[in-house]
Amino acid sequence: MANGATENLRTVALLSHSGSGKTMLGEAMFFAAGGTNRLGSTSEGTTISDYEPEEQKRTASIQTSVLPCSWRDHKINVLDTPGYADFRGEVISAVRVVEAAVIVVSAPSGVEVGTRQMWQMAEERSLPRIVFVNKLDRENADFERVMESLEEAFGRKCVPLQVPIGSEASFSGSVSLLNEGAEVPDDLQEAVEAARERLIETIAETDDELATKYLEGEPLTKEEITWGLKKGVHSGELVPVLVGAATQEIGVKELMDLIVDLLPSPADAAPVQATSLSSNEEVTVTADPTAPFAALVFKTAADPFVGKLSYFRVFSGTFKSDSQVWNVNKQEAERVAQLFVVSGKTQEAVDELVPGDIGAVAKFNSVVTGDTLTIRTDPLQLPDFQFPEPVFQMAVFPKSKADLDKMTTAVSRIVEEDPTLKVTREPDTLEMLLGGLGDTHVEVAVEKMKRKFGAEIELQTPKVAYKETVNGSSKVEYRHKKQTGGHGQFAHVMLEIAPLPRGSGFEFEQKVVGGAVPREYIPSVEKGCRKALADGVIAGYPIVDLRASLFDGSFHPVDSSGVSFEIAGGHALSDGIKLADPILLEPVMQASITVPDSDTGDVMSDLNGRRSRILGMNPNGDDTTTIEAEVPQSEMLRYATELRSQTQGRGVFTMKYDHYEAVPGHLVQRIAGQPNEDEEKV
Numbered sequence: 001m002a003n004g005a006t007e008n009l010r011t012v013a014l015l016s017h018s019g020s021g022k023t024m025l026g027e028a029m030f031f032a033a034g035g036t037n038r039l040g041s042t043s044e045g046t047t048i049s050d051y052e053p054e055e056q057k058r059t060a061s062i063q064t065s066v067l068p069c070s071w072r073d074h075k076i077n078v079l080d081t082p083g084y085a086d087f088r089g090e091v092i093s094a095v096r097v098v099e100a101a102v103i104v105v106s107a108p109s110g111v112e113v114g115t116r117q118m119w120q121m122a123e124e125r126s127l128p129r130i131v132f133v134n135k136l137d138r139e140n141a142d143f144e145r146v147m148e149s150l151e152e153a154f155g156r157k158c159v160p161l162q163v164p165i166g167s168e169a170s171f172s173g174s175v176s177l178l179n180e181g182a183e184v185p186d187d188l189q190e191a192v193e194a195a196r197e198r199l200i201e202t203i204a205e206t207d208d209e210l211a212t213k214y215l216e217g218e219p220l221t222k223e224e225i226t227w228g229l230k231k232g233v234h235s236g237e238l239v240p241v242l243v244g245a246a247t248q249e250i251g252v253k254e255l256m257d258l259i260v261d262l263l264p265s266p267a268d269a270a271p272v273q274a275t276s277l278s279s280n281e282e283v284t285v286t287a288d289p290t291a292p293f294a295a296l297v298f299k300t301a302a303d304p305f306v307g308k309l310s311y312f313r314v315f316s317g318t319f320k321s322d323s324q325v326w327n328v329n330k331q332e333a334e335r336v337a338q339l340f341v342v343s344g345k346t347q348e349a350v351d352e353l354v355p356g357d358i359g360a361v362a363k364f365n366s367v368v369t370g371d372t373l374t375i376r377t378d379p380l381q382l383p384d385f386q387f388p389e390p391v392f393q394m395a396v397f398p399k400s401k402a403d404l405d406k407m408t409t410a411v412s413r414i415v416e417e418d419p420t421l422k423v424t425r426e427p428d429t430l431e432m433l434l435g436g437l438g439d440t441h442v443e444v445a446v447e448k449m450k451r452k453f454g455a456e457i458e459l460q461t462p463k464v465a466y467k468e469t470v471n472g473s474s475k476v477e478y479r480h481k482k483q484t485g486g487h488g489q490f491a492h493v494m495l496e497i498a499p500l501p502r503g504s505g506f507e508f509e510q511k512v513v514g515g516a517v518p519r520e521y522i523p524s525v526e527k528g529c530r531k532a533l534a535d536g537v538i539a540g541y542p543i544v545d546l547r548a549s550l551f552d553g554s555f556h557p558v559d560s561s562g563v564s565f566e567i568a569g570g571h572a573l574s575d576g577i578k579l580a581d582p583i584l585l586e587p588v589m590q591a592s593i594t595v596p597d598s599d600t601g602d603v604m605s606d607l608n609g610r611r612s613r614i615l616g617m618n619p620n621g622d623d624t625t626t627i628e629a630e631v632p633q634s635e636m637l638r639y640a641t642e643l644r645s646q647t648q649g650r651g652v653f654t655m656k657y658d659h660y661e662a663v664p665g666h667l668v669q670r671i672a673g674q675p676n677e678d679e680e681k682v
Contacts, residue, residue, distance in 0.1 A: 006287050007267045009356040010259050011077040011313070013094045015122065016104035017114025018060060018083030021134040023050050025104055025246040025255075026067050026080040032252050033069035033076075035343060039249070048344035049080040053451060054444050062444055064090040064299060066311065066342050066358055071256045077358045083114050085649055086441035089387050089420030093298040093369065095121050096385060097313035097358070100128045100263040102255070107133050107141035107243075110149035113649040119154060126270065128263055129239045132255055136164055137171045137245040150241065157232075159202045161240045162254070163192050173250055174243050178225065200225065206232035226261075233262045266356025272315055274372075275381040277328065285316045285380065287355035293317030293325070294380040295373040302417040302452060307363040311342065312373060315382065319359065319373075320352045326376040329384075330366040333376065338362070369419050390422045390435025391653060392640040394442050395463070397432075399456035406455035413453065414445050421445055428465035428542065439641050464634045466671065467585040467660060468536030469545040473498045474579035477553075478572035480564050490556035491564035493517065493525055496549040497576035502585075502660055506533055509549040517553040517565070524562040525550050528569030537578050539672035544585070544660075548573055583662045584671060587633040590658040593643070594626045595651040602646060603627065610635035611664070630658060 014022040027047045031039045040046035045056030049065035061082040069076040079094045095101070101122040105115055122129055133146050143164050150158040162174035165185060176182050177196045184192050203225055204214035210228050214220060220228070232238030240258065244251020266287040274294060276283045285294055299311035312319075319325075321339045326332075340347040340360045353359045367373070372382045396411070398404045411434070415421045421442075422435040436442040442459065449455045474497045482489040500507060508526040517525070533543045550569075591612075595603045600617070604627065607614065612631040619625050636655060643651045663671060 006289065006354050006356045007265045008074045009077070009265050009354075010074060010100070010263055011079070011098045011266070011356060011358060012100045012102050012259060012263060013079045013081055013091075013098045013127075014104055015081060015091065015095075015101050015118035016083050017106070017109070017112035017118070018085075020083060020104045020106040020109070020112075020115075021246050022083060022104045023047050023061055023080055025102075025132065025134060025244075025252070026065075026078050028246045028249050028252040029069050029076070029078055029256055030067045030343070032249065032256065033071050035067065035069060041247075048346075051345040052448075054447050060084060062087050062090075064094045065344055068341055068343055068358070069256065072260050074260045075357075076256060076259055079358075083118075084440065085114070085117075085644065086436065086438035086444075088437060089418065090299075091118070091121065092387060093385055095125055095127065097296060097298045098127065099266060099269040099356070100130070100259075102259070103129055103131045105131055105133050105146060105150070106138075107136045107143065107146055108138050110146045111153045116153060116650075123236075126236060128233045128236060130233075130255070130258060130263070131158060131239055131241045132251070133241060133243045134246055136167060136243055137169065137248055137250070139168055141168050141171070143167065143243060147241065154239070157202070157237055158239045158241055159199050160195050160243075161199065161258070162243050162251070163188055163195050164243045171245060171248075171250070174254070176254070178229075180222075202238055203228040203232060206235065206237050230262050234264055234268070272382065274315075274383070277379040277381055283380065285382070288316055289318045289354050291316040291355075292378045292380060293319060293373075293375050294382060295319055295325075296382045297367055297369055297371045297373065298385075300367075300369045300417050302413040308367075308416070309342075309347075309360050309362050310364045310367050311358065311360045314353050314355050314357050314359070316355050316380075317375075318352050318354055321350070325373040326379055327364075327366050327371050328374055328379050328381050329368075329371040332366040334364050334367060334373070336361055368416055385419070387420050388437060389654060390420070390437065391655065392438050392442060392638070393433045393435040393462055394439075394459040395429075395431040395461070396434045396446070397458045397460060399458050403456050406453055407449070407457055410449035410453035410455035410457070414449050417448075418445065426462070426465065428467075429463040431462060433462055434459075437640070438644065439638070461637055464637075465587055466539065466541040466663070467544045468538050468541050468577075468582055469543060469585055470497060470499050470577055470580035471583050471662075472581035474576045476572055476576035476579060478568050478575060480568040480571065483559075488556075488559040489561065489564040489567075490559035491521070491561075491568035492554040493550060493565065493568045493572050494552040495529075495569075495572045495576050496551055497573070497580045498547045498549070499580075500545045500547055502545055504545050506530065506544065507547040509547055511549050511551040512553065516555075517550065518555055518560075521555065521560065521562060521565040522550065524565040525553075525569035528566035528571075529573045531566070532570040532573040535574075536584075537574060537582050538584050538668065541584070543577065546577070546580075548576070584668050585660040586663045588630050588658050588661050589633050589636055589655045591629050591631050591636065591639075591653055591655045592626055593629065593651065593653040594620070594624050595643075595647050597623050597625055599647045599651065600625045600627070603643070603651065606642075606646060607631065610639075631655075633657075 016022045065080045067078040081091045081094045165173045204210040272285045274285045294316045295312040295314045297312045301309040323336045342360045370384045374380045398407045424433050477494040480491045612629045615628040
C-alpha cells in the first residue's frame with residue numbers, strides 16, 4: 001500500500017442515482033491501482049465491492065464498500081455507496097467519514113432524482129466535489145446535454161476540465177483543458193478553446209487577485225490556474241466535471257490523478273467538532289497523529305462465522321493493534337487484537353492507522369454503528385449519525401417452530417448491522433414489525449437473515465389495530481342462573497353503559513345502594529366486564545372508551561359466588577354495548593409529505609382518495625411543498641412504495657400515530673368481514 005501518512009490520504013464517497021455506474025467506476029479505480037488483476041462486472045456479479053449475494057442477485061449495491069487504492073504514492077479510500085433510496089442510511093454514514101465526494105452522472109440520463117439528493121447530502125456536509133460523467137460510450141450519451149442539466153440543477157460552478165473525444169460507440173477519451181500542449185482533434189479545436197476560456201474565467205472568480213489579473217487581460221500562469229482551481233474546489237465555489245466510461249476504463253486514471261491533485265487530505269479538511277467528556281465542552285478535533293485518539297464507527301457487518309466486523313474512521317490520534325479503546329457511548333472498554341484494512345470482503349492485517357484512514361476491527365462486544373472509540377483517560381464524543389425513521393413496515397413471522405428461536409437472534413443482529421431498520425412489538429395486534437425505508441429494504445433484510453443465520457422468516461402486511469366503542473348509552477340487566485347437583489350458580493347485575501372521550505380507556509363505576517349486590521362481589525363484576533372488553537361485538541376488536549356503571553342487581557345467599565358475578569358482568573357488558581350504538585374505530589396517522597411542486601396536485605388527489613384530511617400546505621422555498629395531513633393507517637400501509645412511484649422517487653414523508661376515530665359506515669361491513677388473524681402473505 002502507498003504511503004499512509006495523513007497528508008497522503010484521500011477519502012472519497014462515490015455518490016449517484018441508482019444505475020449510474022458507481023460500482024464499476026470503483027472497480028475500475030481499484031483495478032487501475034493494482035488492487036485486483038481482473039476487472040469485474042456488475043452484470044456478472046464479480047465486482048470487488050458488490051460481494052453480498054443480495055447485491056449480485058439485484059445487480060445493485062445495497063451497502064457501502066471500501067476500496068483502498070494505491071495511487072502516485074497516495075492512498076485513496078474509495079467508498080462505493082448504494083444509489084437506491086431504500087439504502088440511504090449507508091450513504092449517510094459514508095458521507096460523514098469522507099473529505100470529498102465524486103458525483104457520478106450517467107451520460108444518457110443526465111441529472112436524475114438521486115443525483116440531486118446525493119448532491120444535497122454532500123452540500124449539507126460542505127464536501128468538495130468532482131462530477132464524473134460516466135457511460136459516454138453508451139447509446140444516447142450527450143455530454144452537452146449533461147452539462148446543461150448540471151448547470152440547471154447546480155449552477156455554473158460545474159465546469160468541465162475535459163472535452164470528450166467522440167460520443168456513444170466512437171467515444172475514445174478526452175482532451176484535458178489543463179494541459180495546453182495536449183493534442184486536440186481538428187473538429188474539437190473550437191469547443192476546447194471555448195471550454196478552456198470558461199474554465200479560466202471560473203477559476204479567476206475564486207480569488208480577487210486572480211480576478212483582477214484576468215479582467216486586466218493578463219494571462220494566468222499554469223501555477224495560478226492550478227492554485228485557483230484547487231482553492232475553488234476546496235471552498236465549493238467550483239466543481240470540476242470529468243468524462244469517461246468506467247467499463248472501458250476510459251477517464252479512470254485521470255479521475256484518480258485529480259482526486260490526488262485537487263481534493264483535500266484529512267489534514268487539509270475542515271476540523272471536526274466533538275465534546276470533551278472531561279470538561280463537557282466542545283473541542284476541535286484535528287487530524288494529528290499525536291493527539292488523543294478518537295474514531296467513529298460508521299458501519300457494522302454481522303457475520304455468523306467471524307462475528308461482528310466494525311468499520312471505523314480515525315479522526316485523531318493513531319489507532320494501533322494490540323491495544324485497548326474506550327467505547328464512549330456504552331461506557332465500556334474494548335480489546336483490539338488486530339486492525340484490518342478492508343477491500344470489499346477481503347481483510348488485510350495492519351499494525352496501525354493514522355488520522356483520516358479507514359479500517360475495521362472484528363469481534364467488538366458493545367460497539368455498534370455511531371459509537372465513538374477513544375481513550376478512557378481523555379474521552380471525546382463525536383457527533384452521532386441522524387438516520388431517517390422507517391416509513392415502511394411488515395409483520396415478521398417464523399416459517400416454522402424451528403425458526404422461532406433463530407428469528408429472535410437474526411432480527412437483533414440484522415438491526416445491529418443496519419440502524420435504519422427498526423423492530424417493534426405492536427401491543428394491540430401482538431405482531432413483531434420490521435420497519436425500513438422501503439419494501440426492498442425489508443425484503444433484503446429477510447434474505448440476509450436466512451443466509452447469515454438460517455432463519456426463514458415470512459412477511460405479512462401488518463394488521464391494523466382497530467378498536468370498538470359506543471356512540472350512545474344503554475341500560476341492561478343480565479341474570480346468570482344455573483342449577484346442577486349441590487350448590488347452583490346465581491348472579492343478577494344491572495349495568496348502565498355510556499361513552500367516554502377518545503383515549504379514556506375503560507371506567508367501572510359502582511352505584512349500588514342498599515346491598516343489592518354484596519360488596520365482596522362487586523370486584524368480580526368489574527373483572528367480568530374487563531374480560532369482555534377483549535372481544536368487540538362488531539368484528540371482535542378490543543372495546544375502549546366507555547364507562548360501565550353497576551347500579552343494581554340481586555344475589556342468592558347460597559348459590560351466589562364471585563365466579564357467577566364475573567360471568568354475569570361479562571355478559572351484561574356485551575349485551576349493553578349492542579344496545580348502545582356500537583361503532584368501529586381506526587387509528588389515524590399524522591403525515592408530513594414533502595414533494596416537488598410539480599407533483600403536488602397528483603399527491604393531493606391521491607391523498608383525498610385515501611380518506612385524508614388535509615391540514616395545510618407549506619411551500620419550502622426550494623421548489624418543494626410539504627403537505628400536512630391526517631390519514632387512516634389502513635390507507636398508508638404501502639404508501640412508501642406508492643409515493644416513490646408517484647413522484648419518481650422525489651417524494652419523502654414521515655408519519656406517526658395521532659388518534660382514533662370512527663370508521664365510515666360504508667366501510668364497517670368490509671372490515672368486519674375480514675379475518676382478524678390472517679392477512680395476505682407476500
